[in-house]
Amino acid sequence: MTPLASPNATQRDPRRREQVAVFSVGGYRFVISAESVQEIRSTDSLGGTVVDLERPVMQKVRHIVERDGRSYYVVSGCEHFHLSASRPTTVLILRGAPVAVLVDRIEEMAEMRLLLELPLSFRGEERNWYRGLTVLDRNVLPVTNPRGFLTGAELLRLEEENPGLLEAAASGRYERERA
């Protein structure tokens, strides 16, 4: 058997069940733990202030969005996964990190019963992108790592290149503009 991502977990252990959202980007489907998502909004109804980064140091992050007094770096899902441009209609606002992810759409909410380790043959950025793989409806899907959309180092770099912008956006000092 492929090793489980968590060595303490057993494959059908009901305690390990996890509510997840299945979302799509660029024709691929991904899974994210529902616990790691604070809000799921359509891009049309998001509201709030959108601020362009003064110095966009990475292609996948070009804006900050302010919402309810908090601000988030907006990560393009297709740029993050190096996919061709898509039409995002949904924003995942992550919990515990100033990160919002643009995705094409939410496909379904589901229960994940199995988290398998990403095979060691995978050597690239995906080791950071994914917590592992799961099987839903006989399909193997990658389980995204919420911390992988913007790593600590990337967050630090964004803050260094755009000092104070995140806090300034949150305090509403920027003019409202639509992305």
Add this chain to the structure above:
Amino acid sequence: MSAEHSSLVPSFVVFQVGTRRVALPRDAVAELIASPVLFKFPHTTPLVTGVALRRGRILPVLDLGPAVMGTASVAARFFLVVERRIENRSERCAIPVHGECELVAGIMIPPAGTEEFVSGCLDLNGELINVLDLEKAIAAGVRRDEASVATEEALP
């Protein structure tokens, strides 16, 4: 050849990648399976074309085409399941193969060519079959794949 003698002669699995016939030591091959459903998702690892699900196990699918043929393989009907050692752990991977696979016994002779991923040759009725060093073949394929990506990126 006596039974005692034949048990001492190493055996190899001969298979086809693209149009080229190559071999792996029998011990390196776990099984031959009919083309499983291939699941694809974004990643950046060269040669890996996706994963297959086999008896509750995730098998990464590795295309040896870039190493052996210089180009990616076309769709295959069968996959060889091989055992790799990565970071002191074993991992089973599936390799797409074309045409017939054979199990042959023979003595490996020194390689005729200069390809670094060939560990030796088998003489099968006058046909010289290269025996691959799997890890070196994967490393060579990765290098070729990365070189071709770099060339593409350099194009205007």
